[in-house]
Amino acid sequence: MVVLPLYITLWSDDFEPSNVKQNKASLWVLTCSISPPSHLRHTTANTYIIAMGPKKACHDIVWEALQNDLKILNGSAPGDRKTFYHSGLKKNIHVHAEVHSVLQDSPERRGCNYVC
Numbered sequence: 001m002v003v004l005p006l007y008i009t010l011w012s013d014d015f016e017p018s019n020v021k022q023n024k025a026s027l028w029v030l031t032c033s034i035s036p037p038s039h040l041r042h043t044t045a046n047t048y049i050i051a052m053g054p055k056k057a058c059h060d061i062v063w064e065a066l067q068n069d070l071k072i073l074n075g076s077a078p079g080d081r082k083t084f085y086h087s088g089l090k091k092n093i094h095v096h097a098e099v100h101s102v103l104q105d106s107p108e109r110r111g112c113n114y115v116c
Helices: 060-073
Strands: 003-015 027-034 047-054 083-086 091-103
Touching (some): 003 060, 060 091
């Protein structure tokens, strides 16, 4: 069975939804970029919004759900790995996903990694 390695970059940050009200209702966003083929390195077609919510809310439930999904994709969850259809190979393949990097603001985002 063919195994496709996927390297993932996670990025989170907060932003103001409107320029009119500064620091009023800031939002938080978490994105996931999956390693693209070399000819698509500079496109946004491989970046996805995973979660969005209030800046000051606890985001632990999002990180926990993401970790559970990654366990399935890297084969460390109980049971078999999921198979996906690869249109280029015209068959089902397994994937093995690993987080390559987690990018956040510093020092204000250290709480996500429990580093304070």
